[in-house]
Amino acid sequence: MPSAPFDIALEDTIVEACIQHLLKFSLHLDDYRLCLVVNGFFVKFNNYVDIYPEYETLKYISQCAKNDINAPRVPEIVHFFHREDLCWEYLVMENINLTPPPEDFFQRVAKAIQWLHDCPVPPDGARIGPVGSGRARHWLFWEYEAPLEFSSLLALERFLNRAIEKLPPQGRASTAPISISHEQLVFMQSDMDESNFGVDDEGRTCLFDFTTVGLLPESFASYTMSLTPNQRSMCRVASILVMSSGPLGLDKDGNPVPPRRRLTQASRMKDSTEEQPTTERKDSSAEKPEPKIKPPYPELDPAHITL
Template structure:
């Protein structure tokens, strides 16, 4: 991939974006993954950002490949399409294997145990500044599928962001003394590949960043209420949230509720069902 210029990579992607012999992503996906060579792929789209490349590169350099494989990042660049839009291009290692969602065994005890080990390894990677590794606005479920709208330069910035929303519910959170760690924030069977040697590989680092560990637990709980294709409560139980973390997960539920209200200005029925499920889960389940 180093021999190709950015322009040549863009041209290749545009030429083969509908070529089923090279396309590795679903047809309906707005973000495309195309095979550049037998060893290299390109992920590109408007939602492919430097934050993803930086998080993936950090994880690659700080994890044991026998515990977790991370595709090596070769290059990231973006190209302006219009005054408002740009497309990001992430050139990375191609991992051959089987997607866990397709494998269908993701909820077995052995897989859950291995995913727990993977997450514990990621959560051992410390950070000092919250949010995306490379800075900028944060993205993900918590922000109602949009961005945070602001950059978190310090942990106080993140605390202020959360408390501005929690004030609506007469709640407050304190991040003083909180340990920040690398959180993937979209851990799901669809984002794992089991390679030809039986090792787990974790993909899609678009929403990853440095957060308190319970942010990861919240994202797992939230995703489980939205889809049956998740690891489910058994993974949360395996990760053993503390009583304090369980309380903070409830606070993050309220932050999401506020962000969703601001986005839609009125709940639709699906949102109400999701929030009802989250509220029931956070109150009825114990992860300790």
């Protein structure tokens, strides 16, 4: 629970603290993040496009955790506000005190991942990616982010199979088509960094960083835990996707884009990229690991997870 009720007058204090945070730390430091603790609250700030999907996802998962006594601890949202003059959105959360990782830390992480996987999809319908809006995040994609807000599993399947067509002839011939349109969408944490999990001073396992939490098909959720035909092919196409920021000539429905429209789409994406701030965020884009199949933790036994 939050340490104290939120006083609306604290908004100015938070804004000023975030400005000083930007001025104090170089944006080129590897460990620089757009977050800090202000008056006992944990605050994340960023532009609307980047932080609003995280806010909606955290709000939904936090509510699921409240209704489940077996759930891990999920930070509670205290306040969310924006300042148009600064073009920033501010997500204020409870600040959770953590203890050193216990011996069974990785088993705890496995259970937390399983709980997240089993969370029900939103009652108003499931969509690929964060709750509400935004592109899916997964290390299979270039810069950790899908090039489009795919409209369906079939659209994403078409995109992945288009990537197979970009493989060299020998690799293309030996790579099975990817089939995910029949799969269930499940919640997953795409960034399996150890810092995104913890144990609080009451002994509860905690989940953090909902920038990289969202709904993806089962094959994506088990990408680092098993080796099925889909995973083998996904591993192959990863070499194509991590080098390409574009949608491979497809639209959000997975259909080919006419050449003239494709040019306009590419120009628009380029302009959008140039307008984005160059700040580094550890939780979403600081380091992009090479695509791999092995579990992210040596100690994390896949047998603990029944995806």
